Amino acid sequence: MYQTTYHRAGSIDEAAGLFAKGSEARYLAGGHTLLPVMKQRLAAPSDVIDIARIKDLVGIEVSADTLTIRAATTHYDVAQSADVRKAIPALADLASMIGDPAVRHRGTIGGSLANNDPAADYPAAVLGLGATIRTNKRTIAADDFFQGLFTTALDEGELITAIAFPIPAKAAYAKFRHPASRFALTGVLVAKTRSGDVRVAVTGASQSGVTRLPDMEAALKANWSATALDSITVSPGGLMGDIHGSADYRANLVKVMAQRAVTAAG
Template sequence: MYQTTYHRPSTVADATALFAKGTEAKYLAGGQTLLPVMKQRLAAPSDVIDLARIKELVGVEASADTLTIKAATTYYDIMTDPAVNKTIPAIAHLTSTLGDPAVRYRGTIGGSIANNDPAADFPAAVLALDATITTNTRSIKAADFFKGLFSTALEDGEIITAVSFPIPEKAAYAKFRHPASRFALTGVFVAKTKGGDVRVAATGASQNGVMRVPAIEAALKASWSAAALDAITIPATGMIEDIHGSAVYRANLIKVMAQRAVADAG
């Protein structure tokens, strides 16, 4: 690792002030991406600003219509939180599939969506549930937040403070895991809103990162059942193709994972 200066601020204001002073500062959430990249000498931040101990960034709040998860809340705390399990159990399930216990004790929802790895799980939930991402300066709708591989609408120095999810009528997440990393080779989050709308988002499949799947949304809006997707064919154009799976394979996985998710949602 290159030499860096480590900071542990106690407030968001302190964190942004430290970021402004650094020549090439980086925020540290759970460290599941930044630290390995630094160890490989692919990143050399002048300052590492740890957000994990900022109390205003930790916790879960629920109202009649919305579940809000603060950005530095760990996967483990999300997975075991009673409010999450009561209001949107699909999020608790998604979190339980992430990595291993070591990852779940350190990784955070804010870090996941800020990094926007094309195989990350949480972006699918954020997009499918039409969540709102709150930062220290503004609120951003999910549709406007994800901009492509490892790219988001966040500006330099901006900090995610919370993610607010409208509580759906039904939701579920199913993924085909990479056997080593446990990232999503392809994962699909399905959600049926209380107003009857259907939103479906897939991760791990598209070359552009997390994506909506209109064909599956239309079929499920007409009939909420796994069988409604039997005749659907997802085009392979634009899908990731690598040693783990072809573009055609991933396109088919979107359909299969969607069917499993709908069956789980009931």
């Protein structure tokens, strides 16, 4: 059994300081990423720094044009928040589809984004809504944050503190769930900004992780309706194929989920 030192940080600065002192430290929020890989001996951190109870990392705030969710806020709290449901209903709906009740009560938005699983839901929301990721060092635009499978723009030891979502004119998320894990075999978030621009982000399909769909964005900007996507063909090239669904199957799902999302957005 390898030795790991557990710390419960009381502040963001304390957490960052503990990380810097560890030879191979890791942050712990909900634990759905770190703990399983530790059990499988795929990770052996020298220090585990629990950030789940840092008050400055928990909470939801709304202004006239921005919804801000702090990084250690759970999926359950996002799904149940009246502020989220009023400002961006699509985001509350997305959070309610993550995993099962046990996962939603422990998992956090910041942990999901830092891990950047290619089938996770939140990356589609962050990229599709054009959010900004705030860390203890800087702010990062969504288009710059996601850099491939399980890879982000975060530096070693950099800690996500909050995510700021511009409130859209309309948005919706449609997801085809894996029946066991509840991860997205394909999930698509569509959003029309208040300025009239359109963003479409897909998760669970691409070999490079969450990605935008420029052809769909252009079609929907010209005509916001599900039928505007009838002529769009999604290429299976670059899409994942596995025992749960071939690349061709996922290509079809991308279009179907996008059309469902547009219909749901109204």
